[in-house]
Amino acid sequence: MSIKLFLATCLSLFLIGCSEKAHKTDYGTYLGGEIVNPTSNFVVLRKNDMLVDTIRLDQNNRFLYEIQDPEKGLYQIFHNEGQIIYLEPNDSIMLRVNTYEFDETLTFSGYGAPQNNLMVELFLKNEHENELMLQEEIYQQDPETFNRSIASLKQERQALVDDFFKKNTSDNYFEKIANTIVNYDFYARKEVYPMSHFGVDRVTFLESLPKSFYDYREEVDFNDASLLELYSYQRFLINYFNQAAFKDYYKQEAYDPLSFTHNLHKLRLIETEVDNDSVESFLLTRTIRDYLANSNDKKGGQTLYDMYMERIASKDDKFIIKSLYEANKNIETGKRIPNEKLINIDSDTLNFDAIINKPSFIFFWSSSRKSHAIRAQKLARSLQKKYPEYTYIAINVNDTFEHWQKTIARYNFDVSKQYYFTDKFDELSKDLALNSLLKTFIVDRNGIIINAHANIFSSNFENELLQGLNR
Secondary structure (H helix, E strand, O other): OOHHHHHHHHHHHHHHOOOOOOOOOOOOEEEEEEEEOOOOOEEEEEEOOEEEEEEEOOOOOEEEEEEOOOOOEEEEEEEOEEEEEEEOOOOEEEEEEEHHHHHHHOEEEEEOHHHHHHHHHHHHHHHHHHHHHHHOOHHHOOHHHHHHHHHHHHHHHHHHHHHHHHHOOOOHHHHHHHHHHHHHHHHHHHHHHHHHOOOOOHHHHHHHOOHHHHHHHHHOOOOOHHHOOOHHHHHHHHHHHHHHHHHHHOOOOOOOOOOHHHHHHHHHHHHHHOOOHHHHHHHHHHHHHHHHHHOOOHHHHHHHHHHHHHHOOOHHHHHHHHHHHHHHHHHOOOOEOOOOEEEOOOOOEEEHHHHOOOOEEEEEEOHHHHHHHHHHHHHHHHHHHHOOOOEEEEEEOOOOHHHHHHHHHHHOOOHHHEEEEOOOHHHHHHHHOOOOOOEEEEEOOOOEEEEEEEEOOOOOHHHHHHHHHOO
16 A cells, blocks of 8 residues: 555545544554644644644645654644643554634544543543632642542542553553553642642641651652653642742741742752753753743842753753843833734734823733633733723734634623734744743833733732832
């Protein structure tokens, strides 16, 4: 069979619905599928945070791609949103997803599909559990009750994984991945528990925890680069080092993950406790990136930046952080916000000078983060009613113009406050030091920056708005 004929056969099978019991192919390793309501004409495939290829969609929004010399393991696929997938040589996986409900509609068929459908199921289960933990205030329970609550959630997930391996043949590596997802989400919740528990003195509460509370740490591997693609492993590492850093200074200062003190201790601990270069680089880069993106402390930022640049080996990571550090100089307090070009709902091209005529808070959103977008728009409306001296500006990034319009209409966002950023996200990163949708700007009526590192969801955000009015 020729390769062209094989590709046509694969795509035909996809159109009529591939069976999860399909066999491995001897013709290569393939990834294909269909994107419903696409936001661009391509998908991106990455591994180990490096680009594998950009894959074009055809006129029917479908694609089929042969992966040359594939390495077994975790990959990332992106189309407006991203998800982790698992691939082995000679797999033939087809996916289907609707961008309006990305995670909820993502399904796989073909050889290698069961493993990927399991990972999606575990991901959605984690999302549901997170909502449940907030609704039932599980983080506010006493340690013994909290342990029982999250152990019950873990047991449900473990039963799901165990049942999967009874019904499906898989290698030891994927078993490790599946069990890591279960275990490290559990570990991450244990680490964040004392930092999320309120109503008592945090120092006293930390010291009151039974010694056995963190026995699981004996099973933890801080140096497994093969797990770095997994969100559960990332969450655990970040939560662990946040708590460990706080324990270094908790008798001198209150817990503040954005403070210079906290991040200084965190960087030092990562250097001390992590031996693997890839894991260390991930943690150091995430820490300094989040600090620079959320702090107005110029002196502290310089100190931590210098520490990072001396330690890190990756030229790519150094370039990213240097670019962010330089971009921060554009948005220092007292400077005018860079005059970005924007488009309104009527397709008129405007800029900040034309839009800003009263004190404003500016936030960013994308349909790839729907829950964030809906929450931010709802909160912005309520804040404007509470503080009528302010207006808000909601800027969409990373969507097509048509998709942006559809999302506004679908969720009934206030069209008079909506703007679309025409250039690539990289331009915003360079001009506004924007590397997270959580960043919110507060500016005065002349577009002079009051705070370039606010967060509309922060418990302190209303105080920051009031301080802006009192300037």
